[in-house]
Amino acid sequence: MTRGSATADAVRDRAAALHEFCFVHAQLFVIPADHLTRAGIGDAFARVLNRERNVSVAWVAAFNRAYCVYWERAEDLYRRAPDAWFPPRLQNICIVTDRGCARPYHQPLFKSSWSLDAADFEPERDDVEFAVYQLLHAERLAACQDMPKAIVSGLSYWLTRSDEEVEQFCAAAQSSPRIDAEVFTRLAAAMPWVRTLFHPRLRPPPPSETQLRPVSDGSLLVPQATALPLRRFVGEIRQVVTDVVQRYRESVKAATAVLRTESLPSTSVAKPAADLVTGWLAEHRPPVLIADGQGTILWDPEAPHACERVHGALGDITADVAQSLVADLDVVGLNTERFLSSLRDPQALPRSTGGVDRIGGVYLHDERQLIVYCLAQSGLDPLREPAPAYHRLLLAARTVHEWGHLADAAGWLAVPASLRSQQVAADSRIDRVVATIFAAAPPAFRDRAAAEAHAAGETTGALVRALVRYRMPDYVSNVLARRFLHPSAFEAYVRGNVYAHFDEDLSPTQLLARYGFEFQYLGLSLVHDPLTYFLQTTWFSTYLLDNGVIALPDLEELFAAIGALCACYRIDDAAIGVPALPDG
DSSP: OOHHHHHHHHHHHHHHHHHHHHTSOTTEEEEOGGGEETTEEOHHHHHHHHHHHOOOHHHHHHHHHHHHHHHHHHHHHHHHOTTTOOOOOOOEEEEESOTTTSOTTOOTTGGGEEEEEGGGGOTTTOOHHHHHHHHHHHHHHHHHOOHHHHHHHTGGGGGSSOHHHHHHHHHHHHHOOOTTHHHHHHHHHTHHHHTTOBBTTTBOOOTTOOOEEEETTTTEEEEHHHHHHHHHHHHHHHHHHHHHHHHHHHHHHTSOSEEEOTTOGGGTOEEEHHHHHHHHHHHHOOSEEEEOTTOOEEEOTTSTTOOHHHHHHHTTOOHHHHHHHHHHHHHHHHHHHHHHHHBSOGGGSOSOOSOOOOTTSEEEOTTTSSEEEESSBTTBOTTTSOOOTTHHHHHHHHHHHHHHHHHHHTTOEEOOGGGHHHHHHHHHHHHHHHHHHHHHSOHHHHHHHHHHHHHHTSOHHHHHHHHHHHHHHHHHHHHHHHHHSOHHHHHHHHHTTOOOOTTSOOOHHHHHHHHHHHHHHHTTSSOSOHHHHHHHHSSHIIIIITTTSSOHHHHHHHHHHHHHHHTTOEEOTTTBOOOOOOOO
């Protein structure tokens, strides 16, 4: 095989794996950011959409039309009011096609995705004003994770639109089949007073308006007569959202609450769904600890039949939820078994990493060498709802990532002696480029970094290196995880961990280290052009390159220098074998 044909095969394999990631769930599909431009979906991915989900040419055209208008309006809003509006960007967009099976307001890839309804872009509706607003709104909702806040912070948008555009949105809201259409019909009904609001830049108040109340969300100025309608509106939206989520949960609960026992079909004996979970635990003994929200262990594989406490915690869960919980525990158990079975000497694995991160509710126990699965998790209530899209892929990735930290603690993910000189060279390279970046940076950026370095008694380069080294266990754990995970699971994990941090008030050295480090994840992913993906999805170009804070060649050199440091780390193949990839 020639080099050219091998490269072509690799590109095809990468594309096939990415497509599998995008269509892994029946109730939605993902339009990956790397198949978007400011003009919308590219022709190649449009053909994939048609082949995989029968998405029509007309639907793609309607989406692209809305996306183009979104881009133009977001650019204009950001130019006029940068304190209140985000610049446009590319994003991984999740399109829900079966709204009855998709959890409302779920962001599958954390801060790296938006969720929209396929009906927002149905060509026969031709509701471009409604669709454009949904794109702008999806950005805000993903950022703040609160519907009323997202709606209020975007109200200034309506101060820039024509009467005709507002009327088109209102008409479309009335006929929308979205599961939360009432949110937008209430917004439409509020337009008479919404259009009386002011904004310092988008609709400055006249001198006669002297009694205006500022609203921090969106920098609005509210006339006194509108203050009460605004408060009522926020309460109404919050109640609507609560009702939407409750209806979804009730639809889940409406599923069969009991399961027939297969072993006794003729007796028509039924048992609670919680028995499905405890029966499965007793029979299969998955290597996972089950805990409550306080971390108290409710079930231990060393005593598989002692299920009383976990049974009590499960309560009257439904059959669908029970099956989802079993699937979660199975994922944790199978990935744990695959990792442990790959070890040449399992007894050499340390008991603990020295620190336990319980965020997310799935973590490595600090003494038992087992993953803890909590029945109370951030972003998921495993006792009330089945796992949403991409959750189980991310759960598999989190499990292996946690084991990777233990492998790192064992010294199996480290810089070998033969590469120490390359490590020193990479350190020096980071120092040089960081010094170059700050020497050429605007005074405010440069001086803040200098003050930070002076307080720490270090150079700016040393600070950046220290921050990168602190996160290096995450990187090497991901390198190891790629050996064990299905490509879709690893892709979901990587894309969910590369996102914008401009709302986190990072210092200049923290900013360079964080982005420089996370950029390296993209080199492990299915993203064909990591630099373009990074610049166009994180706002890095808008906030730092376009403003002259950092020059693109210096940024590329920083990424290359940190990449050279990452490349010095190796997996100890004498300690960890290479398993076959899982089927799914």
